Amino acid sequence: MITNRKPTFAMYWAASCGGCEIAxxxxxxxxxxxxxxxxxxxxxxxxxxxxxxxxxxEDGSILITFFNGGIRNDENEHIAxxxxxxxxxxxxxxxxxxxxxxxxxxxxxPVGEIVYTAFNTxxxxxxxxxxxxxxxxxxxxxxxxxxxxxxxxxxxxxxDVDYYMPGCPPESHQVSAVIDLAIEVIRGLADLxxxxxxxxxxxxxxxxxxxxxxxxxxIKAFKRIQDIAPVDPTLCILEQGVPxxxxxxxxxxxxxxxxxxxxxxxCYGPAEGVxxxxxxxxxxxxxxxxxxxPDEIERILDGIPDxxxxxxxxxxxxxxxxxxKSAWIKENS
Amino acid sequence: xTDNFEPTIIGFTCNWCSYRAADxxxxxxxKYAPNVRLxxxxxxxxxxxxxxxxxxxxxxxxxxxxxxxxxxxHYIEQNYKALRRFLLLRHVLTGLGIEPERxxxxxASAAEGARFASETTAFVEEIRRLGxxxxxxxxxxxxxxxxxxxxxxxxxxxxxxxxxxxx
Numbered sequence: 001m002i003t004n005r006k007p008t009f010a011m012y013w014a015a016s017c018g019g020c021e022i023a024x025x026x027x028x029x030x031x032x033x034x035x036x037x038x039x040x041x042x043x044x045x046x047x048x049x050x051x052x053x054x055x056x057x058e059d060g061s062i063l064i065t066f067f068n069g070g071i072r073n074d075e076n077e078h079i080a081x082x083x084x085x086x087x088x089x090x091x092x093x094x095x096x097x098x099x100x101x102x103x104x105x106x107x108x109x110p111v112g113e114i115v116y117t118a119f120n121t122x123x124x125x126x127x128x129x130x131x132x133x134x135x136x137x138x139x140x141x142x143x144x145x146x147x148x149x150x151x152x153x154x155x156x157x158x159x160d161v162d163y164y165m166p167g168c169p170p171e172s173h174q175v176s177a178v179i180d181l182a183i184e185v186i187r188g189l190a191d192l193x194x195x196x197x198x199x200x201x202x203x204x205x206x207x208x209x210x211x212x213x214x215x216x217x218x219i220k221a222f223k224r225i226q227d228i229a230p231v232d233p234t235l236c237i238l239e240q241g242v243p244x245x246x247x248x249x250x251x252x253x254x255x256x257x258x259x260x261x262x263x264x265x266x267c268y269g270p271a272e273g274v275x276x277x278x279x280x281x282x283x284x285x286x287x288x289x290x291x292x293x294p295d296e297i298e299r300i301l302d303g304i305p306d307x308x309x310x311x312x313x314x315x316x317x318x319x320x321x322x323x324x325k326s327a328w329i330k331e332n333s
Numbered sequence: 334x335t336d337n338f339e340p341t342i343i344g345f346t347c348n349w350c351s352y353r354a355a356d357x358x359x360x361x362x363x364k365y366a367p368n369v370r371l372x373x374x375x376x377x378x379x380x381x382x383x384x385x386x387x388x389x390x391x392x393x394x395x396x397x398x399x400x401x402x403x404x405x406x407h408y409i410e411q412n413y414k415a416l417r418r419f420l421l422l423r424h425v426l427t428g429l430g431i432e433p434e435r436x437x438x439x440x441a442s443a444a445e446g447a448r449f450a451s452e453t454t455a456f457v458e459e460i461r462r463l464g465x466x467x468x469x470x471x472x473x474x475x476x477x478x479x480x481x482x483x484x485x486x487x488x489x490x491x492x493x494x495x496x497x498x499x500x
Contacts, residue, residue: 276387307421
């Protein structure tokens with residue numbers, strides 16, 4: 001079909017922080033290439049738009065949608081399904097959409113407890129214990145706010161996803177590379193990668209990109225990075241006793257954190273072939289422990305104050321377990 | 334808990350010791366609880382924690398990991414690696430709200446058929462006491478997906494929180 005109209009682009013945020021949108025804008029002058037090659041159909045952060053405008057679009061009329069954020073309420077779910085219908089290519093953009101990210105850690109708590117914490121802790125001034133209601137009558141009619149779901153779900157557990165682009169947020173040079181690829185595809189100069197591909201990433205682990213030296217050193221204690229001074233600038237951080245998530249994490253960021261002297265926290269998600277990110281990290285951390293007796297191993301493991309949060313920091317919602325038992329099942333008490 | 338709950342247990346056994354211990358228990362016609370589905374590996378050091386999480390999230394109520402006694406590993410020291418992984422895995426499972434007793438590590442040599450049988454039976458009774466890990470099955474049933482709006486079992490109304498919050 002020959003048309004003079006530019007292909008359209010959309011970007012939406014669900015349960016996320018907005019950092020992914022900043023990462024797109026952070027591509028500097030590359031954003032002008034987006035404008036030159038695409039019509040922006042829907043991008044609430046960058047321009048005014050209404051959901052009803054999207055609903056009025058023809059199905060499949062948006063060429064590519066970057067969807068960032070997980071699915072935490074029924075509004076997120078509605079827009080995810082709507083944009084899936086309207087888009088030819090749906091990209092789970094950023095760690096939240098791919099695997100839950102930090103908002104996914106809320107899957108460790110029942111939803112009632114989350115709301116209670118938000119509205120009724122010592123840092124919140126709420127003496128009358130007022131909680132939000134999903135429906136409220138006003139003279140003009142009934143108002144609704146979105147309903148929370150039990151747990152946060154990554155995008156691909158709600159709708160079909162074409163491509164994944166992990167990172168918290170995706171590095172700007174990777175975003176630029178993906179924009180370049182999309183433009184080349186439109187011009188017929190390149191083919192689309194196979195459906196389900198993880199794009200804008202490397203194919204290995206962060207350790208592979210990390211310039212620090214790895215020996216076969218074993219450790220007698222896990223420590224927090226602020227407790228070791230100075231951090232050796234050339235030696236593997238895990239071998240210095242700091243739990244570093246690099247061994248299980250996908251490459252693509254040029255090992256930015258380890259190069260800056262901090263441990264990898266795992267924002268690029270599971271490396272190629274890793275089924276459960278936390279399980280891979282359990283193996284990695286266990287491999288440096290220098291002890292053979294249960295008591296001594298337990299003493300070393302005590303150096304990791306929050307093992308579950310450590311190994312599932314970005315990946316809980318996308319893990320095999322998806323969340324804690326208490327979030328799934330209401331205990332009988 | 335229902336009285337007729339039969340736990341589903343996945344057992345990972347080492348080719349050189351505990352699998353032979355199970356074999357010995359069988360050939361000696363020892364009786365033990367039939368709830369364990371054994372999977373043979375070359376070594377307990379092959380045990381990737383992914384296997385355990387996969388089993389628990391797919392409907393198993395407990396996982397038994399067995400290997401050679403410390404110092405007797407066919408591959409010199411791989412069972413120590415299994416021990417380290419097992420201990421860290423228990424911490425992680427606790428954080429996920431799973432009773433750490435649902436995953437058990439047993440050392441059994443090829444001659445210890447009786448020990449294998451008694452440990453298995455004890456473990457099955459322990460899991461029977463804990464009850465089903467119904468959460469794994471609930472997760473499968475719901476498929477992790479939000480169902481359509483008519484089904485309110487998944488979507489929770491904010492207004493119902495007043496009843497749920499701790500007093």
